Amino acid sequence: PRVCATLAARLADRGAKILTNARVQQLKRTGSGWTAVTTQGEVEGDFLITCAGLHSDRAAVMAGERREMRILPFRGEYYKLRPDRQHLVRNLIYPVPDPRFPFLGVHLTRLIRGGIEAGPNAVLAFAREGYSKTDINLRDLWDALSYGGFWRFLRRYPSIAWFELRRSFSRELFCRSLQRLVPEIQPADLATGGSGVRAQAIAPEGELIQDFSLIARPNALHVLNAPSPAATASLAIGAEIVAMIEKDNP
Ligand SMILES: Cc1cc2nc3c(=O)[nH]c(=O)nc-3n(C[C@H](O)[C@H](O)[C@H](O)COP(=O)(O)OP(=O)(O)OC[C@H]3O[C@@H](n4cnc5c(N)ncnc54)[C@H](O)[C@@H]3O)c2cc1C
Numbered sequence: 001p002r003v004c005a006t007l008a009a010r011l012a013d014r015g016a017k018i019l020t021n022a023r024v025q026q027l028k029r030t031g032s033g034w035t036a037v038t039t040q041g042e043v044e045g046d047f048l049i050t051c052a053g054l055h056s057d058r059a060a061v062m063a064g065e066r067r068e069m070r071i072l073p074f075r076g077e078y079y080k081l082r083p084d085r086q087h088l089v090r091n092l093i094y095p096v097p098d099p100r101f102p103f104l105g106v107h108l109t110r111l112i113r114g115g116i117e118a119g120p121n122a123v124l125a126f127a128r129e130g131y132s133k134t135d136i137n138l139r140d141l142w143d144a145l146s147y148g149g150f151w152r153f154l155r156r157y158p159s160i161a162w163f164e165l166r167r168s169f170s171r172e173l174f175c176r177s178l179q180r181l182v183p184e185i186q187p188a189d190l191a192t193g194g195s196g197v198r199a200q201a202i203a204p205e206g207e208l209i210q211d212f213s214l215i216a217r218p219n220a221l222h223v224l225n226a227p228s229p230a231a232t233a234s235l236a237i238g239a240e241i242v243a244m245i246e247k248d249n250p
Pocket residue numbers: 022023024025051052053054055056059075076077120195196197198199223225226227228229230231232233
């Protein structure tokens with residue numbers, strides 16, 4: 001939170017205005033610029049950048065783009081190592097990633113404020129903001145089920161999708177993945193942790209898009225896919241996007 005607060009203060013110093021709790025409902029071209037209709041009123045600007053994470057494809061469509069790829073939500077669930085077993089992990093421990101997938105695989109992370117996190121897995125969620133197993137959103141579900149790319153993804157990788165679903169419901173299976181990194185970890189050492197949802201763009205052919213995906217237009221730029229490490233690298237990505245825009249709009 002302090003990083004965000006510092007960034008917000010620096011932006012405010014430069015005259016930027018940050019609107020929170022303002023859902024964009026419509027994006028309209030007005031003359032040579034744009035108007036964003038939000039739940040906090042209308043905002044006008046010369047240049048539009050959309051970067052809406054789990055809703056990035058929908059935001060681009062609002063701005064008149066065709067929806068060629070689609071966002072599928074992959075929930076990442078965590079466990080926490082119980083305090084009396086935390087001595088088993090003294091560093092960050094990662095598996096060798098599977099190059100077919102953008103997800104790293106479950107790993108062990110020492111947290112800055114103490115404690116050890118184990119995860120995340122990557123299980124298909126039934127809602128874009130489906131942070132728990134029981135979250136279902138019919139619009140999001142229909143969006144996935146009506147997309148050929150989703151079915152092609154399942155046909156390509158049926159065993160992975162099925163394994164992730166089973167592991168999501170089984171502490172033992174999750175633990176087995178961790179035991180490849182630290183054999184001493186036992187299911188009883190794991191307490192349920194939090195979760196996050198990855199916005200993963202899927203191409204019509206069913207491939208998970210592993211790279212950043214941007215659409216650049218004369219007065220708009222849409223970030224469609226920003227996979228990890230887009231958070232760690234966010235300042236560098238922001239600088240790159242600004243450089244792209246300045247180059248095209250001298
Ligand atoms: C479990 C998990 C672990 C991860 N681990 C890492 C990691 O270790 N390192 C790393 O670098 N990355 C990690 N990531 C990935 C990282 O979170 C993303 O790459 C990054 O957040 C993408 O940034 P973004 O700005 O594109 O999207 P987001 O961070 O999702 O931001 C999009 C914003 O748009 C807003 N929005 C959406 N629709 C609208 C609308 N209609 N109107 C107004 N606002 C809207 C959303 O509320 C949100 O605030 C992880 C992700 C998950 C889920």
